[in-house]
Amino acid sequence: MGRIFLSAAHGGKETGGIDPGSIAGGTTEAREMILLRDLILTELRARSFEVLSVPDDVSAKQTIEWINSRGRRGDIALEIHADAAGNPSVRGASVFYIASNDERKSNADLLLMGLLRRVPQLPNRGVKPDTASGLGSLAFCRQTKVPSLLMQVGFLSSPDDRSLLQNRRRDFALGIADGLAAWSRSIDSGSGDGGEPTYAAINININGQNYPEQGILINGNAYIPIDLVDRLRIDLSKAPNVRRITYRRVVYVKAIELREFNISVSWDSGTKTVTLRSNLVICPGQIDRIMSHGNSSEVQMQIFLKNNNENALVQFPDIAKLYREEATTEGVNYDIAFCQMCVETGFLRFGDDIKSEQNNFAGLGTIGGGTEAATFENARIGVRAHIQHLKAYASLEPLVKEVVDPRFRFVTRGIAPLVDQLSGRWSADLDYGNKIMAMLKRLYESAGLM
Structure with missing residues (x-):
């Protein structure tokens, strides 16, 4: 039987300090995951599994290096996280696996079902390829040499999930241990004769x-x-x-x-x-340039949107057409603008801060520092304002259409020609550009362009 590597997310040193992960309800992700990890360790060892716990003071990169320096054929690795969202009603557990790996997907199913059988009150958010994560790929799934999964055990920002985790921590540990045990047994560890494996x-x-x-x-x-x-x-x-x-x-x-x-x-x-x-229509040097051409069709954008929110086109049936027309008029890459909209609105689900009837697809603010987000008279004007704000950041060229973006004149023109340069500007999130690029790659993969 192979060994099990177990990592509790966060708590290590990142960018010169200790990374607590998500913070909510008077606790941190690092604290909750370490406590849960310790219970899982105890349970697995009681079942005679050999478990190696990744040290808590190492970074995310060092975690992978630590496992890779010790891993061998037949071993598996799991990292546990607690997610967070701006909306406290968002909750549930999920497991991420490396994309296009059916075997790892089935392993993820075993793990998630193990947890949900012990804690049925926890919503099931499903198993997902790492390309569906906010970053578009997960280093733990891709760079760890032994079969690996990343589990989100719930949302720390949800009072319901947080209460379950803190009051039924042992049930969480038992469920995850059940899943790990089933996964470990499903791995073929080979003949064990020490010779070269056969693939x-x-x-x-x-x-x-x-x-x-x-x-x-x-x-x-x-x-x-x-x-x-x-x-x-x-x-x-x-x-x-x-x-x-x-x-x-x-x-x-x-x-x-x-x-x-x-x-x-x-x-x-x-x-x-x-x-x-490899015969791509996308020029690699242009993929992240805001002032450039889009590559997808309206139908491909519609399919992508509907696959991620089946109700998305009910209220905004022409959204793909609007982005294509308005962006092309101003010379903005409509694929980038469309994907930014998907990030900002959660595929047109919106949220508590902005309602769908505001036709505000990019979190645009108003003049005067009010708490309310901008409202536009219809979807086309809302899309036009979004495109104009992007052009303000990415170009020195004048607008083709009359300005409708309320904050256009406040932007330092041309300061962010690349998507990554929107990070910390359009949003305080320093990973904002990466999230848009990850969404763009998901669109292109869905459309068969990448």
Whole structure:
């Protein structure tokens, strides 16, 4: 039986100080996760599992390095988190797995069901690929060498979830231990003879053509020969985090990590084929430039929106068309603007601060420092104001249409031509630009452009 690595999120040193994680209700994410982790450890060890606890004083990067320096075939790793949201009614548990890995998805199901059986009062938010996370990918899922998952046990910002966690901590621990035990038993730890493991061969398809050489499947992840990476003209010399392994004297790389180089990667479990597509219409140097062209169609944007909120188009059936028309008029990348709207409104779900009838799709404020967000007479004017505010940040060019953005004149023109430069400006969130870019990549993957 393999070993189990367990990490409690936060509490370590990040950017020169101790990172408490989310803070709510007089407690911190770090404190709650450490207490929960300790109970899980006790329960698993009572069941005769060998469990290794990641030290609490290490950073997120050091956590992965700590596990990787000790991990071996048959081991698994879990990091537990508590989520947070601005709306205290948002609650529930979820598990993130590395995208396009059916095996890891089934492992995530085992883990989540284990918790929910013990704490049925906890809403089920489902298992999700890490591409659906706020950052678009999760280092713990992608860079940890042994099979790994990241679990959100609930929302610390929710009084209901926080009360459950603090008053039924042992039930949480028992449920997670149940899931970890089931997951560990499902992992094939091999013959244990100390020799080189044997991996299953898989097929490779690139741009619609079958590649003559095969790849291999490791822990449910597709790996392709380094020769193919060279043929795709990808330079990995400055990408130390892309996983490489040597198997039978051939170097292989983890296929899913090539998405960072604008390679589309998908998996067909029926034929055991990994498909790669490199003939992208997106220019890598332009993808994050606000003043540029969009690439998706109105239909692709509509499908993406509906797949993430089935009611999104009921009130705003023409939202994709409006973004495409208004952004094109001002020379703004409509894909970026559309994805910013998805981030700001939660795919048109809105929230307590801004109501849908305000037609404010980007959290735009008013003049005079009032607490209310701006209101626009209809959806088109709301979209136009959003586009104009983006153009104010990204360009020195004058507006084509008459100004409707109430704060257009207060922006230092041209100070943020790239999406990442909106961080700390449009929003106080220093990760704001990354969230928009992660949403953009999700749109392009949904549309088959990436």
